[in-house]
């Protein structure tokens with residue numbers, strides 16, 4: 077059964093970047109195929125992975141709504157939705173990507189959502205690792221799969237406000253009643269030594285600090301040039317610290 081690694085944290089704290097770095101690590105370790113799931117409605121994980129996407133789970137749901145009265149002969153609604161789910165999966169070497177897209181507008185989508193959720197749960201089981209990028213509080217994700225999360229990584233910037241926000245987001249996630257096995261904090265764009273006041277706030281939070289990622293000029297450079305973060309060199313500082321974090325976390 078696959079291990080699910082998911083990101084949470086407020087806007088701009090580095091969730092998508094960490095997703096790409098985690099995927100880069102798993103792929104190079106041969107821990108593949110990996111399923112990347114973009115559950116952030118403003119979806120930009122594909123860019124960091126260098127993949128092109130034109131369809132999402134949202135598109136599949138809409139296609140179903142337009143076609144459901146008019147399905148090809150012999151095809152059930154369920155088979156049609158399953159086919160759509162496989163159609164939107166972007167496949168590449170050792171890495172597939174599924175984009176959730178925007179949440180649905182007003183209307184009754186329960187039937188389609190229930191079927192899609194069941195098939196998404198099944199799909200996830202085919203991969204040794206699933207890496208999920210999320211909007212801050214993971215509400216979108218929790219509606220789309222019943223699958224629990226093995227490792228939930230909370231991202232924060234290097235500020236007391238950032239750490240306190242992680243506490244609040246953690247409470248919101250608890251209310252979703254997702255099953256989460258292990259939770260960690262990751263501080264992105266952190267300096268070499270942490271200020272004792274900052275470390276004190278981290279202790280109050282009660283989440284284990286998995287690691288800190290330094291400001292890495294290569295990340296900005298790759299982003300500017302539209303190069304996928306999967307191609308970052310081994311000696312990039314961010315790549316190196318993420319490798320250490322992953323070894324500690326998945327023990328692999």
Ligand SMILES: Nc1ncnc2c1ncn2[C@@H]1O[C@H](COP(=O)(O)OP(=O)(O)OP(=O)(O)O)[C@@H](O)[C@H]1O
Pocket residue numbers: 085086087088089090091092093094116264265289290291292293295296299314
């Ligand atoms: N360690 C780092 N060094 C340099 N740049 C970084 C680093 N981490 C993140 N960035 C840059 O900061 C910006 C925000 O990061 P990212 O997109 O990963 O955050 P996010 O949490 O996914 O944001 P959103 O909530 O908007 O999806 C990006 O432009 C990214 O390239």
Ligand SMILES: [Mg+2]
Pocket residue numbers: 091092093116120209
């Ligand atoms: Mg993002």
